[in-house]
Structure formats: structure tokens, C-alpha cells
Amino acid sequence: MLINLSDVLSDQHKTVEETVRLEMEEIRLQSGTYPIISKEPVHVKVEHIRGKELLITAETRLSVMIPCDRCLEDVKREFELNCVKHVDVGLSDAELTEELDESNFIDGYHLDVDKLLFHEILSSWPTKVLCREDCKGLCNVCGQNLNTGSCNCEDTGLDPRMSVVRDLFKNFKEV
Incomplete structure (x- = not known):
């Protein structure tokens, strides 16, 4: 889902606050493809800070089926995503400072919500999934x-x- 950022980046600097649906149906990683079995709408808020700096917050919940690492039975894994990104769309990734996040989920005047959340899911992906402790x-x-x-x-x-x-x-x- 793309969100238009032209109101935030224009001279008016209006805050954009939208609730959109997550279009992602599965998560594709090198280790396999994992279906998303339930998902809630994504609440996104984009605020202007200064210049071309933006503060982006996104919140949602989703459930993914991941096979157990020992017995390969499917395990439902819940992800509660609350991400806050401080980006400067005027800088390239090579020019970023430590307090700024990458902005590869922003293309021109559009914020790609699926791409933003994919990176959040990837960073919170479990290293080991077990159907139960004594599997x-x-x-x-x-x-x-x-x-x-x-x-x-x-x-x-x-x-x-x-x-x-x-x-x-x-x-x-x-x-």
C-alpha cells in the first residue's frame, strides 16, 4: 500500500495520519515462504520535523505460520509491530547520520507501507521456532x-x- 506524502513534504507540512490495509499475503525469505494467516489494518502517522526530515510511526499486528525447527509442524507466530522511523528524504543512504534511519521504503512522494513493515518483521524474526519446549x-x-x-x-x-x-x-x- 502506498501513502502519498506530498502534503507532508509541501510547504504546508500537514501531518498525514491514515489507517490502511496490509497488502502482503506472505513473507518471502531465503529460508522459505511463510503465509500471513491474520492481519490487522496498519495505522500510519507521518509528521514533518524540519527540512526534509520526517517522523514515521506505524502500528499493526499480524500472525504468520512458521514450521517448527525440530518437527516441521506449523506454529502460529504473532508479530506486534510498533515502528518509529526518523528519516531524511533529501539524503541518500550513504549520507545518513547515526540518528537517521534508512529511507528505502520511500520512493519520491510515496511511502510503501508493505516494504516498511517487511523490514520490521525481518528484524524481529525468531531465530528458533519450536511448537513446544519439549519437542x-x-x-x-x-x-x-x-x-x-x-x-x-x-x-x-x-x-x-x-x-x-x-x-x-x-x-x-x-x-
């Missing part, structure tokens, strides 16, 4: 989900070279 994962032989039942595969046993380390943990629980 047992998949059998490494047959692929059976060990949370739903056991399999009839042979136990490959533990590496005998690791017996010394195993004994250390058995004998000294404090380690």
Missing part, C-alpha cells in the same frame, strides 16, 4: 514425528568415542 523432533532414520508416537527404527546408539564425556556428566551433575 522431540523427527526420527533421523524414518522421519516419524516423535511427538505423535514412536517409530520401530533401530536405536543407532551413541558414539562410543563420547563415553568419556557421557560419564563426566553422569558423575558430576554440577558441570
Whole structure:
């Protein structure tokens, strides 16, 4: 969704405050494509600070289905996004100072809300997703989900070279 910023950037410097719908239906990353299963409208406020500096705030909630890292069952993950960006549309990314954010989601006089929120989702993306804390994962032989039942595969046993380390943990629980 594009929001026109011409009122904010003109000489009148009117504040733009809109509630728009998020057009993104899925999140595409190198690790895969994740569907957005629920989303709320995005409340966006753009204020003029000075010159071509703007203060952009955006708030929304959405839910994404992400597979569990151990058993591959889908997990619903909630994202509550409250982002505040201080940008200067007159500067290129190479000229930015420390107090300014990148403005790659602004093209001319238009703010791309989906692009702004994609970067926020990306920065808050979880490093590990588990369906539950005690997820047992998949059998490494047959692929059976060990949370739903056991399999009839042979136990490959533990590496005998690791017996010394195993004994250390058995004998000294404090380690």
C-alpha cells in the first residue's frame, strides 16, 4: 500500500495520519515462504520535523505460520509491530547520520507501507521456532514425528568415542 506524502513534504507540512490495509499475503525469505494467516489494518502517522526530515510511526499486528525447527509442524507466530522511523528524504543512504534511519521504503512522494513493515518483521524474526519446549523432533532414520508416537527404527546408539564425556556428566551433575 502506498501513502502519498506530498502534503507532508509541501510547504504546508500537514501531518498525514491514515489507517490502511496490509497488502502482503506472505513473507518471502531465503529460508522459505511463510503465509500471513491474520492481519490487522496498519495505522500510519507521518509528521514533518524540519527540512526534509520526517517522523514515521506505524502500528499493526499480524500472525504468520512458521514450521517448527525440530518437527516441521506449523506454529502460529504473532508479530506486534510498533515502528518509529526518523528519516531524511533529501539524503541518500550513504549520507545518513547515526540518528537517521534508512529511507528505502520511500520512493519520491510515496511511502510503501508493505516494504516498511517487511523490514520490521525481518528484524524481529525468531531465530528458533519450536511448537513446544519439549519437542522431540523427527526420527533421523524414518522421519516419524516423535511427538505423535514412536517409530520401530533401530536405536543407532551413541558414539562410543563420547563415553568419556557421557560419564563426566553422569558423575558430576554440577558441570
